Amino acid sequence: MFNQVLKYKIYMQDKFQSRRDFLKKMALTGSMVTLAASPWLNAFGQTSMVGQNPSERVRLAVIGTGSRGKQLMRFLLELKTTSNIDVVALCDVYDPHLQGAAKMCNEQNITPVLYNNYTDLLTKEKVDGVIIATPLHQHAHIAVDCMKEGIHVFCEKSMARTMDDTKAMYEAHISSGRILHIGHQRLFNPVYLEGMKRIHNGDIGQLGQLRAYWHRNNDWRRPVPDNSVEMERFINWRLYKEYSAGLLTELMSHQIQVANWALQKTPISVTGTGSIVFWKDGREVNDNVALIYSYDDGTQFIYDSMTSNKKYGLEEQIMGHKGTIEFETNRYFTETPPAAPGIIQLINDMESGFFGKAMIGGASWMPETAATYNGEPIIEDTDFYDSALQLEGFASYIRAGKAPEALTREGYNASIWTLLGEAAIETGEKLTLPEKYRI
Amino acid sequence: MKKIIITGSHLKREFFIWLLSFIAAIILNIYAIVNYETSWVELYSQIGYVVMISIMLYIASWGIRGFFLLVKNLISKRDEK
Numbered sequence: 001m002f003n004q005v006l007k008y009k010i011y012m013q014d015k016f017q018s019r020r021d022f023l024k025k026m027a028l029t030g031s032m033v034t035l036a037a038s039p040w041l042n043a044f045g046q047t048s049m050v051g052q053n054p055s056e057r058v059r060l061a062v063i064g065t066g067s068r069g070k071q072l073m074r075f076l077l078e079l080k081t082t083s084n085i086d087v088v089a090l091c092d093v094y095d096p097h098l099q100g101a102a103k104m105c106n107e108q109n110i111t112p113v114l115y116n117n118y119t120d121l122l123t124k125e126k127v128d129g130v131i132i133a134t135p136l137h138q139h140a141h142i143a144v145d146c147m148k149e150g151i152h153v154f155c156e157k158s159m160a161r162t163m164d165d166t167k168a169m170y171e172a173h174i175s176s177g178r179i180l181h182i183g184h185q186r187l188f189n190p191v192y193l194e195g196m197k198r199i200h201n202g203d204i205g206q207l208g209q210l211r212a213y214w215h216r217n218n219d220w221r222r223p224v225p226d227n228s229v230e231m232e233r234f235i236n237w238r239l240y241k242e243y244s245a246g247l248l249t250e251l252m253s254h255q256i257q258v259a260n261w262a263l264q265k266t267p268i269s270v271t272g273t274g275s276i277v278f279w280k281d282g283r284e285v286n287d288n289v290a291l292i293y294s295y296d297d298g299t300q301f302i303y304d305s306m307t308s309n310k311k312y313g314l315e316e317q318i319m320g321h322k323g324t325i326e327f328e329t330n331r332y333f334t335e336t337p338p339a340a341p342g343i344i345q346l347i348n349d350m351e352s353g354f355f356g357k358a359m360i361g362g363a364s365w366m367p368e369t370a371a372t373y374n375g376e377p378i379i380e381d382t383d384f385y386d387s388a389l390q391l392e393g394f395a396s397y398i399r400a401g402k403a404p405e406a407l408t409r410e411g412y413n414a415s416i417w418t419l420l421g422e423a424a425i426e427t428g429e430k431l432t433l434p435e436k437y438r439i
Numbered sequence: 440m441k442k443i444i445i446t447g448s449h450l451k452r453e454f455f456i457w458l459l460s461f462i463a464a465i466i467l468n469i470y471a472i473v474n475y476e477t478s479w480v481e482l483y484s485q486i487g488y489v490v491m492i493s494i495m496l497y498i499a500s501w502g503i504r505g506f507f508l509l510v511k512n513l514i515s516k517r518d519e520k
Contacts, residue, residue: 341485342471343492 053084058395061089061127063118063142064134065101068156072131073101075388077108083395089125091115094234096225118142122149129154129179129398131391135237136244140165143180144172152179154394157257158249159415163437166415170408170439179403181394182411184257186327188393189386192258195318195325195378198332199262205322205335210262210301212255212317214247217310219279239283245422246285247274247305252421256293257414258316258327259301266413267293267301270421271430278308291421303421326375330382333375412439460496464489 173180272291397403
């Protein structure tokens with residue numbers, strides 16, 4: 001166990017790059033243009049040092065200290081000096097999570113004030129921003145209350161459990177003028193930034209289809225203390241419709257955001273299907289889903305997700321008539337790959353001449369399988385944590401007092417279209433977005 | 440046990456045969472570059488393949504020479520009878 005923790009720490013240190021390390025590398029590789037091309041990175045991309053004065057310190061509270069909340073805290077604690085961040089308070093209704101998070105802080109000689117009720121935190125603490133990493137159904141009312149109190153909000157995706165709650169969060173952001181930053185970390189990921197620059201420059205040609213999938217092979221359950229029936233829904237909230245849309249809000253919301261970002265627009269309709277085909281264990285959310293989102297130029301975003309096979313893992317494939325980008329594996333494929341060396345072609349032709357080709361299904365038909373071509377990396381250096389980079393971004397926006405509106409809109413549109421996808425599956429109909437949810 | 444003596448002239452001959460194989464492989468590479476209209480950089484960038492082909496040709500030459508030796512021996516044995 002100790003070894004595992006140590007290995008994890010070493011891995012974290014190896015992969016961890018602060019904003020300044022990252023910017024230095026980007027400058028060396030001539031990729032600063034990539035940063036300039038992304039509106040939400042203007043404040044983030046300034047190379048000046050973050051002031052270390054107490055007056056410039058960003059005071060943050062974390063509401064929701066479960067697995068994701070703790071992961072974000074690890075980054076915050078790594079960033080506390082370079083980004084002049086202070087974690088001053090923690091809040092969770094579940095004491096084991098709260099105490100675990102407090103222990104993480106104590107190990108770094110930080111003693112945040114602990115709360116079980118976020119309204120107490122808002123009343124007693126003066127914080128600049130909050131990180132919300134609670135279960136999905138609690139995002140909206142906490143975020144709205146924080147923004148009404150004048151506090152900037154970083155909220156994990158997806159935004160909210162219902163479309164009305166999602167809209168309420170957006171309206172609170174507009175009326176309060178507070179930052180509402182939704183945790184779509186790919187927006188800060190250099191692989192995506194460089195890939196999107198190429199897509200938007202037309203390097204991969206006209207987009208025809210976008211495909212994405214997220215396949216896992218596990219039951220998605222977390223252990224419940226003493227197998228208590230009362231705690232089941234509390235711990236495994238992702239499996240119950242009251243709290244979550246399952247694969248859609250937990251996984252797909254990231255990928256529809258990537259599709260919208262690539263196309264620089266939102267869909268016009270969605271159709272889909274889903275079922276519980278494998279994990280018939282009392283859960284309410286589907287364990288496999290398939291959806292098609294259509295855009296006004298005829299482009300389709302085709303999506304599927306499942307939890308009983310992981311051969312294909314996770315990917316977003318952006319397919320243009322000149323090339324393909326696969327973001328998760330950091331690959332770019334041109335439609336006209338460079339020819340093999342002449343000597344190899346000669347050997348292959350001689351082999352074909354000697355042994356002929358195997359015909360399947362008739363003398364004139366050959367299977368149209370993809371040619372073996374490994375493509376090339378989109379960027380070379382991938383030693384970074386996009387979640388850490390986006391938290392640094394959030395801190396820099398708080399200092400500036402505002403965040404680019406495009407950032408909030410990306411989160412909003414991803415959430416709204418995710419929930420509309422859920423409705424399309426439930427109704428079995430092709431749905432368009434009701435006018436009241438357009439922003 | 441019969442002793443096998445490899446003389447200097449044997450070595451020179453084998454080296455010469457491999458050299459011919461290497462030249463043949465280079466000619467094959469040149470033919471491939473012209474035929475498939477690829478870059479002349481491949482003259483040296485694909486040198487690894489050229490060396491491999493030259494070794495294969497050299498090994499093939501053992502088979503050819505062995506065959507001729509066998510035929511030659513059979514003919515001389517028939518003439519002795």
